[in-house]
Amino acid sequence: MPEVLIIGAGPAGLAAATAARRAGARVVVLDAAEDVGGQYWRHLPQQRPAGREEVLHHGWERFTGLRRELTGVEIVTGAQVWLAERHDGRPPTVHILVGPADGADRVRRVFDPGALVLATGAYERTLPFPGWDLPGVFTAGAAQALAKSERVAVGRRVLVAGAGPFLLPVASSLIRTGARVVGVLEAGGWSRLGRAWTARPTELLSASHKAGELAGYARDLVRHRVPYRVATGVIAAHGHDRVEEVTVARLDAQWAPVPGTSRRVAVDAVCVGHGFVPRSELAVAAGCQTGPDGTVVVDADCRSSVPGVFAAGEITGIGGADLALAEGTIAGTVAAGAAPTSAQRRDVLVYQRFATRLSDGHGIRPGWAEWLADDTLICRCEEVTAGELRDIAAATGSRGLRSLKLSTRAGLGVCQGRVCGRSVEELLDRTTGGLLDPGRTANRPLAGLVRLGELARTQGDPS
Amino acid sequence: MRVVVVGAGIVGAAVARELAGAGVTVTVLDRAASAGGTSAAGEGNLLVSDKGPGPELVLAQRSLTLWQSLRDELPDFPSVEYEAKGGLVVATTTAGAAGLRRFAESQRGAGVLAEEVDPHDLEPDLTRDYTAAFHYPQDAQVQPAIATEALLAAARRRGAEVRQGVEVLGPISLHGRLAGVRTSAGDLHADHVVVAAGPWSGEVSSRLGVMLPVRPRRGTILVTTRMPQRIRHKVYDADYVGAVGSDDAALQTSSVVESTASGTVLIGSSRERRGFDGRIEARVLSALAAKAMVLFPFLADVAVMRAYGGFRPYVPDHLPVIGPDPRLAGLWHATGHEGAGIVLSAATAELLADLLLGRETHVPSSPFAVERPTLASHLASSV
Amino acid sequence: MTTTGPARLEAADDPVSPGPTSEIAIVVDGSEIRGLAGQTIAGVLLAAGRQSWRTTARQGRPRGVFCGIGVCFDCLVTVNGLRDVRACQRHAADGDEVSTDA
Ligand SMILES: Cc1cc2nc3c(=O)[nH]c(=O)nc-3n(C[C@H](O)[C@H](O)[C@H](O)COP(=O)(O)OP(=O)(O)OC[C@H]3O[C@@H](n4cnc5c(N)ncnc54)[C@H](O)[C@@H]3O)c2cc1C
Ligand SMILES: Cc1cc2nc3c(=O)[nH]c(=O)nc-3n(C[C@H](O)[C@H](O)[C@H](O)COP(=O)(O)OP(=O)(O)OC[C@H]3O[C@@H](n4cnc5c(N)ncnc54)[C@H](O)[C@@H]3O)c2cc1C
Numbered sequence: 001m002p003e004v005l006i007i008g009a010g011p012a013g014l015a016a017a018t019a020a021r022r023a024g025a026r027v028v029v030l031d032a033a034e035d036v037g038g039q040y041w042r043h044l045p046q047q048r049p050a051g052r053e054e055v056l057h058h059g060w061e062r063f064t065g066l067r068r069e070l071t072g073v074e075i076v077t078g079a080q081v082w083l084a085e086r087h088d089g090r091p092p093t094v095h096i097l098v099g100p101a102d103g104a105d106r107v108r109r110v111f112d113p114g115a116l117v118l119a120t121g122a123y124e125r126t127l128p129f130p131g132w133d134l135p136g137v138f139t140a141g142a143a144q145a146l147a148k149s150e151r152v153a154v155g156r157r158v159l160v161a162g163a164g165p166f167l168l169p170v171a172s173s174l175i176r177t178g179a180r181v182v183g184v185l186e187a188g189g190w191s192r193l194g195r196a197w198t199a200r201p202t203e204l205l206s207a208s209h210k211a212g213e214l215a216g217y218a219r220d221l222v223r224h225r226v227p228y229r230v231a232t233g234v235i236a237a238h239g240h241d242r243v244e245e246v247t248v249a250r251l252d253a254q255w256a257p258v259p260g261t262s263r264r265v266a267v268d269a270v271c272v273g274h275g276f277v278p279r280s281e282l283a284v285a286a287g288c289q290t291g292p293d294g295t296v297v298v299d300a301d302c303r304s305s306v307p308g309v310f311a312a313g314e315i316t317g318i319g320g321a322d323l324a325l326a327e328g329t330i331a332g333t334v335a336a337g338a339a340p341t342s343a344q345r346r347d348v349l350v351y352q353r354f355a356t357r358l359s360d361g362h363g364i365r366p367g368w369a370e371w372l373a374d375d376t377l378i379c380r381c382e383e384v385t386a387g388e389l390r391d392i393a394a395a396t397g398s399r400g401l402r403s404l405k406l407s408t409r410a411g412l413g414v415c416q417g418r419v420c421g422r423s424v425e426e427l428l429d430r431t432t433g434g435l436l437d438p439g440r441t442a443n444r445p446l447a448g449l450v451r452l453g454e455l456a457r458t459q460g461d462p463s
Numbered sequence: 464m465r466v467v468v469v470g471a472g473i474v475g476a477a478v479a480r481e482l483a484g485a486g487v488t489v490t491v492l493d494r495a496a497s498a499g500g501t502s503a504a505g506e507g508n509l510l511v512s513d514k515g516p517g518p519e520l521v522l523a524q525r526s527l528t529l530w531q532s533l534r535d536e537l538p539d540f541p542s543v544e545y546e547a548k549g550g551l552v553v554a555t556t557t558a559g560a561a562g563l564r565r566f567a568e569s570q571r572g573a574g575v576l577a578e579e580v581d582p583h584d585l586e587p588d589l590t591r592d593y594t595a596a597f598h599y600p601q602d603a604q605v606q607p608a609i610a611t612e613a614l615l616a617a618a619r620r621r622g623a624e625v626r627q628g629v630e631v632l633g634p635i636s637l638h639g640r641l642a643g644v645r646t647s648a649g650d651l652h653a654d655h656v657v658v659a660a661g662p663w664s665g666e667v668s669s670r671l672g673v674m675l676p677v678r679p680r681r682g683t684i685l686v687t688t689r690m691p692q693r694i695r696h697k698v699y700d701a702d703y704v705g706a707v708g709s710d711d712a713a714l715q716t717s718s719v720v721e722s723t724a725s726g727t728v729l730i731g732s733s734r735e736r737r738g739f740d741g742r743i744e745a746r747v748l749s750a751l752a753a754k755a756m757v758l759f760p761f762l763a764d765v766a767v768m769r770a771y772g773g774f775r776p777y778v779p780d781h782l783p784v785i786g787p788d789p790r791l792a793g794l795w796h797a798t799g800h801e802g803a804g805i806v807l808s809a810a811t812a813e814l815l816a817d818l819l820l821g822r823e824t825h826v827p828s829s830p831f832a833v834e835r836p837t838l839a840s841h842l843a844s845s846v
Numbered sequence: 847m848t849t850t851g852p853a854r855l856e857a858a859d860d861p862v863s864p865g866p867t868s869e870i871a872i873v874v875d876g877s878e879i880r881g882l883a884g885q886t887i888a889g890v891l892l893a894a895g896r897q898s899w900r901t902t903a904r905q906g907r908p909r910g911v912f913c914g915i916g917v918c919f920d921c922l923v924t925v926n927g928l929r930d931v932r933a934c935q936r937h938a939a940d941g942d943e944v945s946t947d948a
């Protein structure tokens with residue numbers, strides 16, 4: 001039985017693993033990906049190792065350093081955690097399938113850990129707009145992932161849009177992967193951004209290398225003459241079988257388009273991300289309390305509400321890789337039964353302030369609903385439109401998400417509401433006059449696809 | 464006449480629709496949202512095939528007749544996905560075949576259509592290792608949450624009011640009679656109160672002053688990804704026949720495999736008594752998967768994307784409780800439908816309305832009465 | 847070479863200097879597409895200029911990669927007869943038979 005089991009090998013998970021190891025614990029790290037690094041340190045595959053990976057990565061040495069420290073840690077990659085079986089008062093039983101992604105003959109393994117660190121990260125939230133289902137519309141994260149691990153640029157004339165500082169590294173990676181970036185559009189306006197970024201400048205200084213990283217991306221934009229516009233967004237994509245043009249408009253403080261400001265821009269790809277959603281299904285299944293934004297609630301020791309279960313990194317709040325590293329260190333240390341140093345605790349506070357700025361300046365505003373037409377898809381999997389959501393909610397009069405999911409089919413498809421869940425909840429909350437069971441779309445008992453044949457196979461004994 | 468219906472699940476919805484149609488002033492209360500309890504946590508099978516001769520079968524047969532007209536009542540509403548697709552019950556052992564033949568024979572005597580068939584004419588992908596198969600053409604299905612909402616919408620059209628987020632907390636008593644309910648949103652006076660609170664009916668009844676032995680029996684279902692249709696009927700193994708009436712608390716699974724209008728396949732379901740413990744457990748999912756693959760080996764490669772489940776409201780003698788409570792005037796029950804509340808809701812509502820309005824009933828009411836002999840010992844014991 | 851749509855940066859032009867690797871070939875709906883060892887199926891398809899491959903069930907609309915990290919399931923393909931494989935997560939193996947019409 002491992003003393004500390006860690007799910008997720010991104011910055012938070014790796015920091016937790018090395019910290020727990022240093023504190024003398026036996027450590028096992030699980031990740032569904034075929035290599036460690038998580039979203040932040042995605043890199044070329046082992047079959048094609050890069051000569052100069054640092055070109056695309058700030059803090060690459062930190063990663064290689066962590067990786068070196070992992071000796072003695074059991075790392076299981078290609079390990080899809082598909083179920084966390086809740087127990088009262090102790091960590092859940094963790095079920096994994098090891099093998100090629102979505103394969104049919106993966107090996108089943110089961111863990112009953114003494115302590116569990118959840119470091120499952122986050123994925124992007126892209127708000128719906130007319131045409132967002134066209135091929136050529138990507139999340140900003142997709143562009144980043146394909147650039148980093150495939151050296152593929154998603155298009156030749158690319159527009160990057162959405163909200164938050166994450167758009168900058170995406171534009172920078174696209175440029176370094178051979179794409180022409182025709183613009184970076186930030187939905188937030190200068191006044192809000194200015195307030196968020198200039199208030200209490202000394203705080204920014206203590207997170208200075210983070211600010212330096214962003215400045216590096218900004219320099220890339222300047223060098224390549226990429227226009228950066230604030231209070232502006234992509235509100236529609238056009239094309240027959242793929243995106244050919246997008247409509248760009250100025251946005252007011254609530255992100256509603258300002259009439260008379262829209263124009264069309266020719267592109268062959270557009271990368272859009274408006275923020276991040278914590279990947280919290282395992283935490284929810286384990287019984288951990290989550291906040292209204294879906295993040296896992298933790299104390300200063302990264303303890304969740306379930307004894308023996310810790311959470312670190314983006315699932316506890318969106319704050320970037322440095323905060324993930326700092327939290328992972330605390331979580332791994334405490335999970336192994338040791339005490340973090342005061343310097344380690346201070347790191348967390350510094351980067352948390354940075355995170356607060358992010359959400360102050362870039363948090364999603366409700367005016368996005370005005371981008372929608374009646375026939376705009378909200379749920380991409382089941383192809384449910386904004387008009388259908390509203391009409392069915394009116395016909396049933398239900399104020400329940402459980403019922404409305406079943407009557408509209410929104411969120412019932414193969415992504416299980418990962419992409420549309422938040423947007424569906426926000427829209428329904430408005431049309432129903434208030435949902436009585438909000439947050440349901442984050443409830444996904446199975447954290448991945450499992451083949452019936454794999455399920456039927458006997459599970460073997462817990463290790 | 465004013466009636467309060469407690470519970471906006473399928474039973475409460477059907478009762479409200481029926482009473483409102485007879486001119487009664489109906490208020491439906493649910494502490495949560497409509498169609499958010501058991502009626503959204505199971506499947507929507509409308510079955511006669513799993514019921515042996517007896518009062519439950521009579522209620523199911525009457526219900527199937529009523530569902531024929533219910534299905535088209537709301538043309539401009541999202542479809543309730545009514546489909547009279549028929550059931551196929553398959554035995555895979557010699558003993559199972561003999562049991563199934565006996566069971567089908569007894570059902571035929573009670574008016575159920577059941578025909579022994581070569582199952583591959585109906586289901587080409589079914590296992591070759593079967594020992595007997597019966598086709599039940601009367602079996603049908605609906606989408607249970609939409610059906611619940613449709614019944615509530617029909618009730619509203621007939622003048623009923625549906626109040627969500629209002630919890631029933633206790634009784635309003637007057638001269639030894641129940642004269643309404645105290646709720647989280649204030650007092651509500653009524654001539655009659657109908658408890659249709661599914662597995663929570665025992666709790667609601669005790670808040671109102673009487674003991675009713677309705678308990679939860681956990682059931683879990685697997686949902687596959689969409690696929691081209693390869694399963695055309697509701698197909699289940701003959702073990703199902705044994706599990707429904709069983710008193711065993713331990714985990715039982717019998718395979719019920721069906722495709723839905725959206726192209727997913729539902730694989731149900733387990734039965735286990737463990738209170739309101741809603742955990743999804745690997746051992747249950749494994750058992751379900753293994754049973755389903757016995758019927759359809761091709762399912763081995765099919766991907767499961769979700770598991771969900773709920774709590775069947777069951778009563779110790781496995782019959783619903785429908786009618787007035789002789790211990791407290793003004794109190795009525797429409798509950799305890801276990802794994803058949805979706806199908807039985809239709810005739811339950813009709814029976815309750817017939818009794819409440821003093822009309823002649825369409826089915827005999829005494830087997831479902833609170834004071835039936837098989838329930839007596841359980842009413843005496845404490846909660 | 848087309849001048850629009852997705853493309854892989856050639857190693858010679860790449861500031862990251864990817865190391866040498868072997869070529870693989872997969873068969874997509876009957877036609878062979880070449881890629882590099884270590885690429886995902888989506889990577890191979892995008893590098894070949896394909897922006898979409900799946901067709902939706904209800905409206906018959908084209909889909910390809912959306913999230914790129916295994917979350918959206920837009921990129922599903924059938925690999926060696928097995929349905930519902932995320933192309934952005936599955937690494938391509940030499941000789942894989944991929945079909946997109948499921
Ligand atoms: C596509 C994408 C690209 C990004 N790129 C950048 C960037 O360039 N710069 C930047 O500052 N920030 C980037 N971010 C933000 C990023 O989330 C954080 O900076 C950082 O990676 C967070 O670290 P983490 O350890 O919390 O989570 P992650 O790095 O996301 O690591 C979580 C890990 O958990 C694994 N996991 C999750 N669920 C399961 C499961 N059920 N079974 C097994 N394994 C599981 C995942 O495979 C993943 O490797 C990106 C985010 C995304 C979604
Ligand atoms: C896994 C599974 C599979 C099933 N498959 C089938 C099938 O195929 N066919 C079939 O016919 N049946 C099936 N059933 C059974 C069927 O779902 C139930 O019998 C039926 O839904 C019960 O409906 P109900 O209206 O009595 O209860 P519910 O739908 O549970 O409604 C009760 C309502 O009462 C409310 N309530 C509780 N307490 C209070 C209070 N104090 N104040 C106000 N409101 C309150 C609750 O919020 C709830 O909404 C299945 C059940 C399960 C669990």
Ligand code: FES
Pocket residue numbers: 910911912913914915916917918919920921922932933934935
């Ligand atoms: S592109 Fe989203 S899962 Fe592959």
